[in-house]
Amino acid sequence: MIAEEVEKRTLPSPPPSSDTGETTLVCQAQTGDRSAFDRLVAAFAVPLRGFIGRRVSPCSVEDVAQETFIAAWTGLPRYAPRRESTFAMWLYRIARNKTADWARGNARKAAHETAITPVDEERIAAPSPGLSVEQSAEIETLLQTLTPEQRTILELHYGLGLTLAQIAVQERKNVSTVKYHFYRAQAAMQAARNAGKEAK
Secondary structure, three states: OHHHHHHHHHOOOOOOOOOHHHHHHHHHHHOOOHHHHHHHHHHHHHHHHHHHHOOOOHHHHHHHHHHHHHHHHHHHHHOOHHHHOOHHHHHHHHHHHHHHHHHHHOHHHHHHHHHHOOHHHHHHHOOOOOOOHHHHHHHHHHHOOOOHHHHHHHHHHHHOOOOHHHHHHHHOOOHHHHHHHHHHHHHHHHHHHHHHHHHO
16 A cells, blocks of 8 residues: 555654653653653654655755754743643644744745755655665655645654644644545555556
């Protein structure tokens, strides 16, 4: 299934679910336990960089990711699980704000970099663990057939492990609308994949 391939592409190692394990790490990090926070960073680093990488220039991904994690670390004392829902949703919101800041502050520079930098080739040059260069290239190509909204939903679901209901809350959309875009995205990727096979 293409969904399984997307999941492998964006999330080689699943982040901790919103259970006792994640809650414990968050609570420990809130008390100043840096090792607990480092474990949270390690769990979410890959999907978060993937999310950021689709919104900023390749050379800025690491900087924006670092800014996101620094903001998360400094903001942890104010993080309230019941109010913010899951840690992943809270972290995603920080990342989205940071990418928005980047876009506002680097609009002119970003336009120039996009025009001269082979973004897709740079991503493909470093395939995700467990996938070949060809498989990574196929996933990237298929993702480009989706609308920005569809890509975001897949990234949040497969990359950060959010449920469709959580995505609806995060994106301020009706759950039915999110489900519609989610299944449309999967169908579009499968159709594009089949068309590519037939063309060979």
